[in-house]
Amino acid sequence: MNSSLVSAQPPIRVTNLSMRYHYKPVLTDVSFEIPEGKTIAIIGPNGAGKSTLLKGMMELEPLIEGQVEFFGQPLANKRLTTAYVPQREEIDWDFPIDVMDVVLMGRHGQLKFWQRPSAQDKQIAEQALKDLKMWEFRDRQISQLSGGQQQRVFLARALAQQANLYLMDEPFAGVDMATEKAIIGLFHTLKAQGKTIVCVHHDLNTVDTYFDWVLMINARLVAAGPVETTLTPENLQKTFGSRLSLLNDLTETMYRTRLNQAHDHD
Amino acid sequence: MQAEFELLNAPGSWELWLEFWRFEDMNALWVLSGSILLGISASVIGAFAFLRRRSLIGDALAHAALPGVMSAFLLFQTRDPVVMFLGAVVSSFAGFFMIDWLPKHTKIKADAALAITLSFFFALGLMLLSYIQGLNVENKSGLDKILFGQAAAMSQQDITLLMYVTVFILLVVTLLFQKLRLIAFNLNYARTLGIPVRFYEFTLALLIVMSVVVGLQLVGVVLMAAVLLTPVAAARFWSNQLTTILVVAGGLGAFSAIISTQISYLAPAMPTGPWMVVSLALLFIISLLFAPQRGLVHRYLQQRALRFKVAQENILRTLYKLYERGDFQQRPFNIGDIQALRAMPTNALKKTLKRLCQQQLIEDSVNGFRLTEAGLQQAQQLTRRHRLWENYLNEQMDLPPDQVHTQAERIEHLLTEEQEQQLEMELANPHFDPHGRDIPQGDAERQPGVKAQGGKHDQ
């Protein structure tokens, strides 16, 4: 709400972040900062570690190393300003719950564990649903929604969190035109309010129309910056070309022998 | 555990034990061989269930056998092992079907389907059992022994059937081994090869059901799961080779069978199943701790050795840095000099230095420590690798010079000769690291007389 006061610090600053899956290095030594009030796309080939990066930043998966700061603070101090929209697949869509209840979950960060959502919380959820044109579906059980509608429910939930920073994992994946338009509309509204949006994105053709900034990733950070200057053929070649095999092999050996734990810090 | 000692010290149990091992009691011998066979076949077949990631299927199937046994008894009023066996197989199979069907056709998830099947069939079995106990029929006593198993209560016929079935299972597994392994490893790939996967899945299910059912009298419904599961889980620590795993699992199964049969012989009132499970669990714990490669103790020792190696190499490199600063003049350095460059607790530092002395990589003198010829070479190589890696990170990964050091600190310990050469190639044999420091050249260049290990160094 009073984001201008804290804007001296970037919404996200990542320093030397490394992550792995079993022993395979997924991300190695990634460092970047992103500017406030922009829409930022994270792009890269399959398995480049885009979703993993988001999960690592949100502390959903462990970091091997590195720090993530939100507005200059650790995540614990900035939970309420940060909303995460996960991929649709990881949910049990058979779960007995209706749309309104899902959206209300976005208000939980603000509630104590015995509290129920207040009338005000419900108003916020209602507004979020209306913004995404899902209000008439509020009583539906979630299994009765189409893919795009499910995505919009997730976005409404994130909206209901009233955050300053939104991290979204492939919001455009497998959605219909109506949903895509709704998401773009949402982007405009949020940007107008000075909020920051970070998206994992897979469609290279739309990067320059939907986003201001781009992070190019392939197991490491290849480039980061404004779309016009960063989305160059040279950088694309680096991102979607082959990985640095020596780096990957050695990092894997390092994790496998657990050398990073054997080493005294100095 | 006091009572246990009493049990073993009770007058006569020693004699009983001797008697057991002199094989004087033919019946005991039969039970022993039967249970060994069961231990082997259940472990082997359980291994495939484990590899198919259906570890607890045996649990559900064993529970599902109960109503079959009871209805067979109700229908035919006989305790003939074959009749009971067939009844159990039929109802276990019904259970298997249900576990498969529910998640495919309803919203119910796989884990719930397993728990539902298990508890429903078990309840049905208990209901029938309690109903039978209320009836006025002959030889109904002892039916409840299949709940926890009682080796001593097994008849000659039971054991004969047990032997036929277990031998059959082992034969089928041997025969179909290749296919079963392929399916366990990669189901969909097997399908693309045109292998009738359904047939093999069915066979596997049948074998699991058979071994579960035949084990009921020995181990009991409730704990059968462990006999299928625990041996393979323990064997997994000993090898990565499926055949070895199967052999080890079979051996563990047989061993636990021997232990539990003896206990059952010494104390006939004791249920056998729980003892078998406890001895299996002990074997499992031993494997978890002491297995080579994957055991926890080995992993700990390996980690410790690595920590030593890293510490030693770090000191070597520090000594090299000192030597480098002193314009490549060999002179001794004291602990203070070393600690100034490398933060390390004094105790650990002293120990590391001692180990280095023992390996004759450094020499200890009154004035301090100095690198030996061998130590110098190793230190040089490490420094070279460290700085090459810094260059690589800087050039190929576009990392700024101030961020490359930490990573190189680790990678230097891992780089092999071959990777070092690859680095040289990719970086066009650089002479300076990103901080502008000299990269010590390889053996071949610096000392033409000394033969490099790889032999391909000629430049």
Next chain:
Amino acid sequence: MISDLWILATASLVAVACSMVGSFLILRRQSLLGDAISHSVLLGIVLAFLATDSRSLPVMLSGAVLIGLTTAWLSDQLHKTGQLQSDASIGIVFTLFFAVGVILISLYAGDIDLDQECVLYGEIAFVPFDTVIWGDLKTGIDLGPRAFWMILIVFAAVLASVVVFYQRLQTVTFHPTLAVSLGINVVFWHYFMMTLVSMTTVASFDAVGAILVVALLVIPASTAYLLAKSLKQMLWMAAGFAELAVLIGYALAFWLDSSISASIAVSAGIVLLAVVVQQQFYQRRLRTQTAIQSPLSAN
């Protein structure tokens, strides 16, 4: 007649408490952990009894909760450090605990008024005879069966937890990832659930034994899962199906002269079966009626 009422009341409380806890187990896909804990609890009871020589409520509850949580924790550790599949590690832990429990029972058969039978069935028919007496043994007031009071207390605790923490439990259950990103301590709620499971199983132990309780945990809850549209509805439905199973089961046991607890569990299964059959039938009709109708049918 009075004793029938006590039995029905105890059974109903057991079934409803189990169905509530079970609903969360089903939704969190932890029915196997529930199965495991219900087995391990036996060891908890035996150990608590051997250590204190008492069967009072606090002793039994703490023994069971301790062992229940140990089961959950140990399985998790084995899964992580032993690199075993999670259901395999669960299987190894609970079979060991249960086996040790059974061995202890047969070793101390004289000292514990538990036998192997009772572990399996429970003895709900004997529940009315073991009563709590207020005051002096002869002149005191008979307050009713011990098992009834025990499950009543646990039932109240479960109900209170579900009502008070409803929102949290819903979020943590529906979407653990979201819960983490909101800063909710998911691990705490996991062990909280496991505590409820342990408490419920130990309180149900006298009535239905260690294994049949699994049926009451998973079956009514699964039946409700098939039909419910919201979590609240699911909890109500599960309780309803549980109660229905108790009534049918009691009648069945009376008719066949079979074990009451087993009959209740069987009836729960029959109710589930009926719902599944009805749903299949309905779907088939729907499919034939409208060839192109969208996505109501479950995949």
